[in-house]
Amino acid sequence: MVQETFDDLGTALSDVTFVVVDLETTGGSPAGSQITEFGAVKVRGGAVIGEFQTLVRPSTPIPPFITVLTGITNAMVADAPSIRTVMPQFLEFAAGSVLVAHNAGFDVSFLKAAAAETGHVWPGFAVIDTVRLARQLVHRDEAPNHKLSSLARLFSATTTPDHRALHDARATVDVLHGLIERVGNLGVHTLEELQSYSSRVSTAQRRKRFLADAMPSAPGVYVFRDGSGEPLYVGTATDLRRRTRTYFTASETRRRMTEMVGLAESITPIVCATPLEASVRELRLIAAHKPRYNRRSRFPEKSVWVKLTDEPFPRLSIVRSVKDDGAHYAGPFGSRRTAEAAVIALYEVVPLRQCTPRLSLSATKKSACALLEMNRCGGPCVGAQSAADYAHVAEQAAEVLTGSSRSVMAALRERLDALAAQERFEEAATLRDRMMALVRAAARVQRLRPLSEAPELVAARRRDSGGWEIVTVRHGRLAGTTVTPPGADPLPYIDALRETAEVVPPPGSGGNPVLTEETELILRWLETPGVRLVDLQGRWTCPVDGAGASRAVLEPAAARWHEVSTGEVSVATPLERPAGALHEGVA
Template sequence: MATLTTDAIQRSLEDLGTPLADVTFCVVDLETTGLSASECAITEIGAVRFRGGERLGTFQSLIDPGSAIPPSITVLTGITSAMLIDAPRIAEVLPSFLEFLGDAVVVGHNVRFDLSFLNAALAETDRPRLSNRSIDTCGLARRLIRDEVPDCRLGTLAERLRLEHQPSHRALDDVLATGDLLHLLIERAGSLGVTGLDDLLALPTMAGHPQADKLRMTDSLPRSPGVYLFRGRRGEVLYVGRATNLRARVRSYFSTDTRRKTGQMLRETARIDHLACGSALEAAVLEIRLIHSHEPRFNRHGNTWRRYAYVKLSLGERFPRLSAARTLKDDGGLYIGPLASTSAARTVIDAIQSVVPLRRCTCRATRSPGTGPCVPAQLGLAACPCSGEVDEEQYARIVSRAVEGLTSRPDLLIDPLAVLMRELADQKRFEEAEEVRCRAAALAGALRRQLRLGRLRESGRLQVLSPGRGGAEFCDGLLVQAWRADAAGDPTLEFPPASGKRPVPGEPIPRDIADELNCVAAWLESESHLLRLEHCDGTLADPLTRIPTFRPMTDPHA
């Protein structure tokens, strides 16, 4: 049985991400004829590659910008037009510079300025933009040492921090000073638990977060798949989520996530627990079960299952009719769903009733009809056994058609809607055609999901393997255990049965397990090309004719 982890643990080397000591940084600085990358040009490039604090190589070149150097730039940098007479043009320098840069992480002080000029030069020479990751030492300095210096200009930082190299507004001098600053900032960042490249890249925005002091809660999180739980002061679960990289995902709440509810959640958070998983499937199933179990206040997705509804055909009645039901009853009815809401169920009902004239009146049909036809019957939209216009045998044929369409022949319901939609579109009645499309899409989605989950429920005990990756075992569509390929067949997690009654073929799908069934079905479909079937008690097959998808219509003349 898997247990939640809250304490720091000894992590493997894979959990540490890319250690900063193994990262190759290329510190870059440019001198230019002005501030605008679209109107000005590069006059000098300087770059130095570092790894583990060691200087690996140096690149420096003056560049002919193709225009005179403004006097203000000469005063600032000391570069004159005469110095650039024999210098190469940028098109000649770029190939060697790109080779020197390689896939290193680009570092600069206000690196966005340097990258804008480099990308402009690449565009002018028909080359793609740089895809290298980048680090701005100015942004890092603002987060790590802002209180120690009057400002974060490179000259000020070099002087106050007594860096070995001092900037001079020449590319190579500025690069060496920026390199010194980078290594000092990396050392400072280590005190915040920054050990990998991903942490360093995210630090500028994290450290300025109002709840940045809670970043220490993420120190024990591995860089592997799993589920995380934000807990309040009383231990209550505030939020449950999953990630392929637990550490990176949880730390992102302190940087890139600006949603209002995230700020409130972090203010209430007193502890962050996690459960590492061997695969994304395990994490997805655990997330669903934990959300259903704890019903966290800040979870929206996955926390609405109690509001799911069904489309019910009341086969237990003498004259069955359709209705939206919130709960399942052992009343002999045919249930389709669960669907997202009562409103979604009513949309599906509208679609069915527009094809099959089932009665819409809610009164109880008697054996001695004495009332007139209901309004839908008067409009020709429904059969009305209450008035005696349709006898029991005739109505049974209508019900049989509906049952067949909902269980084994979805085309009986879908095709007439598709024909009607096309006819309305051909008549340029686009609004009406769109209404039909929406109903058809809702019905098709409900039937597609019903058939998919029903197929999975009938598979019994199912075991699949993914060569080189691991395997999983399911019972009636629910995950029982999963294992990794390197675990010698031992399960990495053994899952207890999900809450609620396990499904039996032919019975309606309980809403408390519908999310997990849907998750497993989606995983099996997406991974089918990688999986090998090892065992299956029942059947596992797709219908030969797939239910169509009704995408939004577009007016060809719009």
């Protein structure tokens, strides 16, 4: 067994220098009140290593009731140094320490105000409040309240607090040591744990902290498992040890995570070469095991796509998967309802047939549906529209999904503007939502398709610590990744990675399906500053006037349309349209 160091676990309390401070003031708030006395005790490892005490001359008289409370009179402070002299001395005394105070908010607020008044930058001390700790550790049957005097009696303080700064600070030292002893019995041994201590964290939860002890300080994926080895939760971290330890402290406030930790019996670490690999592995594990405490990415198979079929008279269909069948696809959509909204939006401006039977070149139906009479369909089912004429209609729909969306989006925009101008706000809002569902799905597929179709892409990004992150992507799937040492020639590492990377078959060829979220993760990484394209087999392009260009224009306007449709903006106010945006194309 390897003995962990305190650097691994945090800063041991025995190694922390605490400065326990108490102030006497002319009032209860820094606004209009001033400090009249400093008292501070510096302790480390349970031993006192220094004290600081001085009266302070305020610029206004001390109120009589304060004199009665503290015993500090105007005569006592008449010859005392001013705050401009005392404050830098205190900051030097407390430098590099952790401040401790009883009701720390009061004392720290006065100290910050004094630092600002004297032109000093507040150092940003870590602060421990003994009142907050006592409220969680001392019960009513032990002390009537959590005042310093009550706690001093409970912990047998050697100094009785009497509203003089140094005496109160000395008493607070004994209270601090008594509280630290109590939390030590609960497994709290570091400054970080003391800062995040809360009685909301059960003793049983704290005792499970050992589950994180074997975690390496490295980036990767962690899997919480129950007694039978089933995954409960999957997550990623840049530092596995530090992240998993937070599940056993008050910094974890999610109720479902607390419940998950109660069931967990082990944590499996998976060290990853790069953060991208960790994110991809997380997605794959969630999709494969569907851990009950993960909320996102659990059911990628429930995503749906809008398909423009490949047949003599193509039609739109909502399907569960993408196949290499010559059809055009848009998506994926998170729900069937959103997919249906996109389909209806396309029907608004493209007169595709909406019947479901497959039609041959020789139509046999005797009568058409009402769409023919409404001029919403050319009636290919009854021979009113030839295959050649219908092909032009289908081409419009295909263009929206795979190429230029300029004309269709412009028509939808005009329809939306007309409805708003007629004050038909509910219809406008419905059309807006349908249009946005369509353009988002089309933009998504147009961005992802080139990466999914590329047999191989190799990219690299320089690491902050030196060397390179190397990534190999095949058909939109992370096939392999590695890192190179600082100063090393990356080319041999790239060659080795390509030889050992996963073989990924093309989409629709029957291999393991590539998760769309994975391809999106990879694409976001490729688009981050500093990434260099090393090699590409295939093409990586998007149409300049495709759905992405339309989305860039329409997304900012969606909020504006919402205001108009809800009556929050006068209908006389024209909807803003960037000059030529939907007609000239956006690169």
